[in-house]
Amino acid sequence: xxxxxxxxxxxxxxxTGVAFAEATVGGQLQMGSMLFSGTNINDRDIMLxxxxxxxxxxxxxxLLFGDGTAGGRMVYTFNSTELWGWLQWRPSQFFRLRIGKDxxxxxxxxxxxxxxxxxxAKNSVAAVSDYNGSLAMQYRNAGLNYGAxxxxxxxxxxxSFYPTDMLQLNVxxxxxxxxxxxxxxxxxxxxxxxxxxxxxxxxRFAAVGNGGLAKEKQKDGDDIxxxxxxxxxxxxxxxxxxxxxxxxxxxxxxxxxxxGAIKLAGGINMTTITDPFNLKVRFxxxxxxxxxxxxxxxVGFTVGILPSYKLPKMTIFFHAGLGLEQANKDAxxxxxxxxNPYVWVPMGGMRMWVGVxxxxxxxxxxxQFAFKIPFGFNFYF
Numbered sequence: 001x002x003x004x005x006x007x008x009x010x011x012x013x014x015x016t017g018v019a020f021a022e023a024t025v026g027g028q029l030q031m032g033s034m035l036f037s038g039t040n041i042n043d044r045d046i047m048l049x050x051x052x053x054x055x056x057x058x059x060x061x062x063l064l065f066g067d068g069t070a071g072g073r074m075v076y077t078f079n080s081t082e083l084w085g086w087l088q089w090r091p092s093q094f095f096r097l098r099i100g101k102d103x104x105x106x107x108x109x110x111x112x113x114x115x116x117x118x119x120x121a122k123n124s125v126a127a128v129s130d131y132n133g134s135l136a137m138q139y140r141n142a143g144l145n146y147g148a149x150x151x152x153x154x155x156x157x158x159x160s161f162y163p164t165d166m167l168q169l170n171v172x173x174x175x176x177x178x179x180x181x182x183x184x185x186x187x188x189x190x191x192x193x194x195x196x197x198x199x200x201x202x203x204r205f206a207a208v209g210n211g212g213l214a215k216e217k218q219k220d221g222d223d224i225x226x227x228x229x230x231x232x233x234x235x236x237x238x239x240x241x242x243x244x245x246x247x248x249x250x251x252x253x254x255x256x257x258x259x260g261a262i263k264l265a266g267g268i269n270m271t272t273i274t275d276p277f278n279l280k281v282r283f284x285x286x287x288x289x290x291x292x293x294x295x296x297x298x299v300g301f302t303v304g305i306l307p308s309y310k311l312p313k314m315t316i317f318f319h320a321g322l323g324l325e326q327a328n329k330d331a332x333x334x335x336x337x338x339x340n341p342y343v344w345v346p347m348g349g350m351r352m353w354v355g356v357x358x359x360x361x362x363x364x365x366x367x368q369f370a371f372k373i374p375f376g377f378n379f380y381f
Contacts (some may be wrong), residue, residue, distance in 0.1 A: 239274070333361075
């Protein structure tokens with residue numbers, strides 16, 4: 001009870017600081033349906049219209065407020081009936097405090113290959129979802145999947161330090177309002193930051209506690225931490241942005257014969273060099289590691305491309321991906337692919353999307369692929 005009272009008081013103190021700050025209200029509405037879907041093998045799978053998927057609708061209302069010293073955001077998502085938000089206070093240029101939940105995330109490592117790869121189409125009806133679980137997407141951002149303040153489970157508490165213009169250090173406590181011993185909370189603490197090198201790029205790093213130091217997990221618990229390291233630059237080559245990074249799990253001190261697999265990922269984004277043509281490429285891979293002295297022979301790889309061409313009234317995209325995986329050196333290589341051309345048409349505060357999805361399903365039936373024609377709108381205000 002006392003801990004929850006502290007949370008309420010902290011929020012009240014921050015709200016007092018931003019009560020008179022300028023507020024901005026905004027929102028978005030995403031609606032869509034599947035015009036046509038089916039497979040090339042079974043005629044009974046073919047459906048014309050009426051196939052509505054709840055994941056194709058999303059409504060979000062946001063309230064932003066802040067004056068540079070204190071601020072925050074409140075968001076209500078209608079499809080999941082969830083309310084989340086955060087408040088922050090920055091009393092000086094060297095320090096910031098943030099508390100709350102953030103469904104959109106802050107401080108994520110992927111600058112190209114994550115949300116920014118397909119942008120608005122990521123959760124729209126016109127793009128193959130990054131989260132559909134297929135092999136063609138499985139390793140898309142291996143090594144670059146750190147999301148920092150992201151999450152709307154329990155409250156997060158973050159301290160940020162800015163010793164110089166080039167350096168930012170953050171200490172993040174997840175679920176600090178939940179029950180449990182101090183050792184549990186410290187075992188899941190995250191330390192992350194970034195270092196900007198002028199006219200070169202940005203180095204991002206993170207040590208993410210996995211609970212391995214908590215008292216009840218010292219024998220059979222999780223790894224101690226996951227170490228992330230990434231580099232992003234849009235300044236070395238004019239009109240070309242690129243990133244590369246990796247991660248590895250660190251075992252507990254009594255598991256010297258166990259080590260997590262190495263995960264690497266990277267991507268490029270050609271911008272003004274080729275305007276109005278644009279090309280994005282991303283890849284991810286996972287290999288190595290061992291468990292109790294036995295080497296892990298599994299190897300996985302994913303590559304995705306997204307060329308696009310901007311016309312006066314619309315932009316045309318061709319999204320495609322391929323995934324490869326081998327369970328061990330004696331196993332056959334398995335694969336999965338998709339192609340996903342789509343277009344978006346801006347109409348003031350609204351954008352219309354329509355696309356075609358062709359997704360390999362040979363693991364279900366030899367030579368089978370699924371095809372879908374999704375259609376939808378995004379509204380912004």
